[in-house]
Amino acid sequence: xxxxxxxxxxxxxxxxxxxxxxxxxxxxxxxxxxxxxxxxxxxxxxxxxxxxxxxxxxxxxxxxxxxxxxxxxxxxxxxxxxxxxxxxxxxxxxxxxxxxxxxxxxxx
Numbered sequence: 159x160x161x162x163x164x165x166x167x168x169x170x171x172x173x174x175x176x177x178x179x180x181x182x183x184x185x186x187x188x189x190x191x192x193x194x195x196x197x198x199x200x201x202x203x204x205x206x207x208x209x210x211x212x213x214x215x216x217x218x219x220x221x222x223x224x225x226x227x228x229x230x231x232x233x234x235x236x237x238x239x240x241x242x243x244x245x246x247x248x249x250x251x252x253x254x255x256x257x258x259x260x261x262x263x264x265x266x
Contacts, residue, residue: 160180160181160251161177161178161179161180162177162178162180162249162251162253162254162255162256163175163176163177163178163254163255164176164178164186164189164249164253164254164255164256164257164258165255165256165257165258166189166190166193166195166212166257166258166259166260167215167257167258167259167260168195168196168260169196169260169262169263174193174195176189176193178249178253179249180249180250180251182249183248184248184249185203185244185245185246185247185248185249186210186212186242186244186245186247186249186258187199187203187210187243187244187245188203188245189244189249190210190244190260195260196260196263197209197210197244197260198210199244199245201245203245204226204245205224205226205227205229205230205243205245205246206226206230207230208230208231208233208234208235208243208261209263210243210244210245211231211234211236211237211241211242211243211244211260211261212241212242212243212244212258212259212260212261213238213240213241213242213258213259213261214240214241214242214256214257214258215240215257215258215259216255216256216257216258218252218253218255218256219252220242220247220253221246221247221248223242223246224246226246227242227243227246230243231243234261235261235262236261236262237261238261241261242258244258
């Protein structure tokens with residue numbers, strides 16, 4: 159049981175340094191919701207919406223994008239080369255020090 163630190167820049171530019179448990183099978187979207195950051199997670203973590211899209215700012219080894227994540231990012235707004243869906247990033251010890259930024263909200 160160990161917690162890691164993840165830095166998340168919200169849509170107003172404020173950086174939040176969050177403690178993230180590595181023993182609860184949480185992902186980045188769930189972490190944001192637990193700290194009441196403005197992440198919808200409309201689809202419940204199924205990679206069927208892009209409301210948890212974020213930009214990876216640090217140089218961490220992350221799991222490869224799956225087909226569902228790739229497909230959703232192809233349809234999302236504000237996609238960059240470093241875009242990922244927070245729901246598809248399970249929290250692991252290797253993520254200690256990860257820095258991300260929340261993508262702007264989609265135009266619906």
